[in-house]
Amino acid sequence: MPTEEIIKVDFAQEEACSQILPRSPLATSYHANWDGIRLDYHQQPAFETPEHSPQQHVIGISLVKQPINAERVLNGYIQHECIQYGDVTVIPANSCHKSSWELETEFLILSLEKALFARAVYDSVDLQQTDILPHFATSDPLLQQIGLALKAELESDGMGSRVYIESLATTLCLHLLKHYSVSSTKIAIHSEGLSSLKLRQAIEYINQNLEKDLGLAEISTALGVSMYHFSRLFKQSTGYSPHQYVMNCRIERAKRLLAKTEEAIDEICQQVGFQSQSHFTNVFRKLIGTTPKAYRKQVKI
Template identity: 45%
Template structure:
């Protein structure tokens, strides 16, 4: 593409580096960033990814040239912009810009539903619109970026897939056919996935890994898995980790910190927090109860 000569990564052309970024987590297909940027101007450029920007700070005046079209206006808290990958754009803002950025890899969007139609879809740029669902997802992903946890990858990739489907459904030139399933996974495939999860509870499972196991797109996998189990994949795995921890605590052969790592938690404090939330007690108190 001719515009690719301007293709750059967003942090390379901003005055300040992100306040927070999900890059250390190495989530597949999505990067989440929190920014606080002084008044500035971004020269003509194209991004290699689809970008969703959510305003979180005070109102500022913003000027844009997107695909040759000039627009000017005020961006306020909750305003959201969508910039497709490889689309030429320029931007200038006149106050301190505080916002969340969600960067989605084009491959994630095209593979989310595994439809031939996605190969010919065009995401339509949007400036300073309102989309409460995407705003909520952005805030949730930023929270996950800051707190982390044993299921951050599975959670983030599930949320990224939902974002991709939302983009395709509402912000593409021609919406693809997105099936709504009423049935769950076939029993054989469900058993295959559940066995794999139980065998790898200590691992950093990814959504694409689980979906590929039974040859489904990530979006359809999440939908069908929830129909079958009543829980989205990341919540199901979390519950199974706590159930495994309860068994190990009752056996009284491993220390609590060893059990914490055995079931996939990186920190004792986070393990205790989740355990208390799902069981109503702490791992130590649960162990004491099983001794009685």
């Protein structure tokens, strides 16, 4: 009998999942234009996938409501699995993979461009190349939480804040590098944080560009620092992740505009860089404890 052809799956293509799964994803970040990372949320019937080879690094995250028996073949190795909620499978780019499961199941597929991971490696360790190793289903709370955070961000507004998505992608890359790579080389740590000059430049740049959909790459490029080092060093210097700091700055500016101007709330929302008024209201309530409209009434009394 002829050997079955291995399907090459490119998650940079919109219909990538239809090559190996019977149903389309319930939600996908494909149209959100996240840089180098994609999330697909699936609910699939009992099924056996054809053998396939992803062109990106892939992390599967189980969201099953009850344990499911499954069988997985990964680079020729077969393993029978009892999949639990939160179990994670790591499938490196160009690996050969197929799987089957007995009941309807729910899961996330997180695909990561090789170039994005390579940049993290280059910026973090003294190696020319580091490869991700394949891992059968196992518990990994951090990868699970990254997946769920991306899913929540996708479902909230459909787009997500660039700086938040990139922060999660950076954390994902460094976690894969530390726990799933072929090398045990330690990640470079800079305990001193950013220099006072770089920190001041970062804060000034953020405040001067709050109306934009700021991303980590944009801020770090302005400082002449790698995105991966900037994210880690900024938090060491301020106690806040770049995403948290940007959100705080946006809300502080919004408070001033609400108190000192008569501009409409939707106009203020745009001026401080939120993509939708609902997202602005949710973040404002979370940080201040009340809505923008109620806050304006309080300070105008």
